[in-house]
Amino acid sequence: MDKKIVLKEMTDNFYSVHDMEAAKKLDAFLPGKIFDAHMHISDRPFYTKDILKFSDYYNDSAPLMGNREIVCNGIATPYTELRDKNERQKLTDFLVNELNMYPQNVGEIHVRPDDTEEDIEAQIIQHPGIRGLKCYHLLADRTDTFNAGIEEYLPEAAWEVANKHALAITLHMVRPKALADDDNRSYIKEMSKRYPNATLILAHAARSFAAWTAIEYVGELTGCENVWFDFSGICESTGMVAILNKVGVSRCMWGSDWNVSMSAGKAISIGGTFYWITANDIKNFNSKTDFHTYLVGTENLMATREACILTNQNEDAVEDLFYNNAARLFKR
Ligand SMILES: [Zn+2]
Structure with missing residues (x-):
């Protein structure tokens, strides 16, 4: 890169000196x-x-x-209140206003489980920068929404519309085993085949906070050309390494998961599950050796960098992961 990158001085108390040390390594890595x-x-x-x-x-x-140019896919954030269509419209209005202020960026509106194709089309026409659909388990019609099947919070109407207009669908899977869950996996294979013009983005590296779920199963998605992965929020490299090895970099994109990225902590694989270490947990940690933490966003970028090192990605591949693939998908 010819352009001189200038790292901004720390301006608030979110970033520690340790984050800023990591920033120097990231500066040499990021396009x-x-x-x-x-x-x-x-x-x-x-x-x-x-x-x-x-x-x-x-x-x-x-x-x-630093002063890098950053283009964003702004995802409408999920809330239970979005079960009400009027509340969803308020969120879409807010997103549209943001896209008007930052026309280089794109966005994803939120879909509801009982949305019809007409409902979703009426949302996407509200701004040309709307290039995708977001769904979330909180809107599933049950109390234990963490156990919802994908069809309970992603209506088939969303696939129809995404297929018709070549849009993306960002999916944060739930159920304890994520991609290792047979129903989740067969749904992904079946629907991505039925709607080849839609692109399904499996958020958080196929939600592989428990890394083994991607490591053991992502190979089954190698041939699903319209199934992509975003690396947002993931704080360990192993799941991303598996995806890069089995699927290749061309269907992978980096994402910050801002503002989740601004809390101290880290998501770790533990046992057959995962755990989010939070700022509150960290307060109770004792260590006999030197110990510090990063913000989630720093952990994620360092883990992504590690995955690229371990899979020997060259400079062009890193540019694809951090810019070109998303620009291609979101038509920017
Ligand atoms: Zn997110």
């Missing part, structure tokens, strides 16, 4: 232009902020990313 394929836009509180706007994102990203 000059970034496409963040998974960050959140919201009209109401989520994690560290009351609302989530592109301008806040750019401020928060600057200490790690």
Whole structure:
């Protein structure tokens, strides 16, 4: 990259000196232009902020990313209130307003389980930058939504519309075993085949917070050309290594998962499951040796870098992962 990258001085108390040490390593690794394929836009509180706007994102990203040009896919953030169509419209209005202010960016509207094709089309026509659909288990009609099957929160109408307009669908799978769950896997294979013009993005490296779920099963998706992966939120390299090895870099994209990225902590594989180490957990950690943590966003970027090192990705492949693939998918 010819352009000189300037890392911004630490401007708030989120980033520690350890994050800033990591930023130097990342600076030597990251390309000059970034496409963040998974960050959140919201009209109401989520994690560290009351609302989530592109301008806040750019401020928060600057200490790690320097003055790199960043294009975003702003994902409408899920809430149970979105079961109400009017609440969903408010969120879409907010997203449209953000896209008007940042026309280089794209966005994904939220779909509801009982949406018809007409409902979804009426949402996507509200801005030309709307290039995808987001679904989430919280809207499934049951109390234990973490056990919902994909069809309970992603209506087939979404596939119809995505197929017709060549849109992406971002899916954060649930159920304890994620991709290792037979129903999840057969749904993905069947629907991606039935709707070849839609692109299914398996968020969080096929939600492989428990890395073995991707390592053991992602090979079954090698031939599903319209199934892609975003690497957002994942803090360990192993699941990403499996995806890069079995599927290849061309269907993989980096994403920050902002503003989840702004909390201290890390998602780790443990036993056959995973655990989110939070700032509260860290307060109770004792260590006889030198110990520090990063923000989730720093952990994710360092793990992504590690996955690229371990799978020998060259500079062009890293550019594909961090920019070109998403630009191609979202038509930017
Ligand atoms: Zn997310």
